[in-house]
Amino acid sequence: MHRWHHNSDARLVNKNFAVFLSLFDVAFGTYQLPANEQPSAFGLPDQPMPEGVLAVISHPLAYVSRV
Numbered sequence: 001m002h003r004w005h006h007n008s009d010a011r012l013v014n015k016n017f018a019v020f021l022s023l024f025d026v027a028f029g030t031y032q033l034p035a036n037e038q039p040s041a042f043g044l045p046d047q048p049m050p051e052g053v054l055a056v057i058s059h060p061l062a063y064v065s066r067v
Contacts, residue, residue, distance in 0.1 A: 004032060007039040008049075 005016040015032040018025050025031035042049060050059055 003039050003042075004034070006042045008041045009039070 004012050012032050012034075015030050016022070016025055017030055022031055050056060
């Protein structure tokens, strides 16, 4: 379910925070599991993910440095 959290589908942004146990997602209304669908792309809806392993790993650090 957590893979949906990293999906670039805008309707699932801020959903499925739990990695192993979705109890808190159910309790706080952030549980989403679209029926008969699989995630098609990952990343933020308004920003493309870079290509290459090192670029993907370092991608979040670009936003940390702005804070």
